[in-house]
Amino acid sequence: MSFRVEALGPVGGFEEESLGVTEVAPSSEVHFHHFRSGASDLKVAPKWLQMKLPNINSRNRSHMCFGMGENKLKPTVNQDAEVFLLNVVNMSFLDRLSLAWRMLFPTAKVRKNSNAKIAKQRLKMILFSDRCDISDEAKQKIINNVIGALSEFVEIDSQDKVQLNVSTGTDLGTLYSVTIPVRRVRPEYQDSEEDYIGNISNIEYKDTGEKSGNIDVKFDFFLPSDQSKSVNWISGN
Amino acid sequence: MASPFPRLLPSLPFSPSSPPPRIFPGKPLPRLRAAVSAALQWNRKPQLAGETPRVVVVTSGKGGVGKTTTTANVGLSLARFGFSVVAVDADAGLRNLDLLLGLENRVNYTAVEVLNGDCRLDQALIRDRRCPSLELLCISKPRSKLPLGFGAKALTWVVDALRSRPSGAPHFVLIDCPAGIDAGFITAIAPANEALLVTTPDITALRDADRVTGLLECDGIRDIKMVVNRVRTDLIRGEDMMSVIDVQEMLGLALLGVIPEDSEVIKSTNRGYPLVLNKPPTVAGLAFEQAAWRLVEQDTMTAVMVEEEPKKKGFFSFFGG
16 A cells, blocks of 8 residues: 655646645545536545545645654644644634544545455456566576676676566566676776767756846766766856 | 347347438338338347357356356346357266256267267257247266266367258357366366356456356357356345446356346245246346347346445435435
8 A cells, every 4th residue: 555645736836835746655546636616516525535525715825735744744744734734724604513523433445455356456467477487497598597697797796696586576577687796897898988078967957048148067977087077067158 | 939029128129230311212122111111010020140050058157146047047048038058068977968968867868879879869959848049958867987088179079060060050059168168167168269257246256257267269169259147236225236337347248138136046946947938027038038039149238237226315414415
């Protein structure tokens, strides 16, 4: 079960007030959406589920979303509760009454962890791992082939430590990962410094000059004499 | 012979093999006339697609999901449509298809005796009196020692002998596969060109069905259709059982039929009177018959979502709760 704090972009161009999306510690999933226009079809579900607040008469036209989680989030919970209360006291009496009613008597919602969904999730995992089940000797052959292909370019630290892992990722399905400790790159394939003189990389534009007429750029270029790369600022018209 | 019941599921009014009628005034329209008369006919029959004889193996992997029931009922439905069907019980050790069809008393000769030369093939085929187009062939007698010699080649020989018999090849050969994926399974799938995978919507059966699909495709059988058996719509609606849409999504096979859970199945097994012969027809019987229709025409169905229960309005519903 993952816990997400989600922010919706505001309607009306108040970009500076929107919060970013952050992933907080894993706990139950909660969405707290706060809509501006007169959304009167609200459903307040039990604590861990959605809650939409109407905000017909709100003065602060910001859009924020926040969630309530478990005990490890105490400081953020207090912050969120404050903001929540701030919005609530601005609502009309009837709105607050309906909100309280819904909190006290939540309606039945579609259960996220219904048996069918659990079964489907388990079946997906088991089908992926069954379909891509590979024998031990095939694993060894894969490892040997990969070591052979890679040792042309790098020197491998120790062949015994090379491992093949089969795992199931949620989106990608079955993942094969081969971990190889590498000591160093073979000399003929190492980056030669002469190729990189004057190479400009890592360019950052602070000001592209469209509005102010000034260009403010930061970039790196490579000088082989000193090991560290140098940085230059250029501003001009 | 009872006529097929009107199809309750939405479907094409004309069978897929006949072209849609074109309205050109003045031209003779023999196809249109045939199509119209086919639609108006009460007891019209499905049109056979594919080359005869069609050898279909009914398999599942997991035991107890309803392979033998499906073989018996689909076979009998096919026979009632007018096609000649031979049902083969490929379980050499434990056979049950004769019990389901009610023919257990009449089994004298089996395929093992045919191979030994003790009897002819037509003596081993048991014809059902209720429906003469259906014939049953058992592999071995239960009391004899396990026939170690009955392998894939033997069964393929039997099917070829059926194909080239003097009374004409049957339209369908349904092979009832034993449970599991060992030698019996390999024997049963050897002569088959198509497969009918029977499964239930629970996680164990689906895992085994997936494994069996992989084995069938390895063996060269690409035409695999699925029948989902023992479906309980009340559990699906309450989100306790996976829906047929989920099953189809997980396995990725074409769906031939959805058979609801019906207590009539047990009753008819005990009586030895197959389900599809019941008058009035039961839900499961109708579903089997529609599955047989689709098997003949090589058609598939699409699963539909089970309707959710309408939300019960609370007392203070004006609050939106």
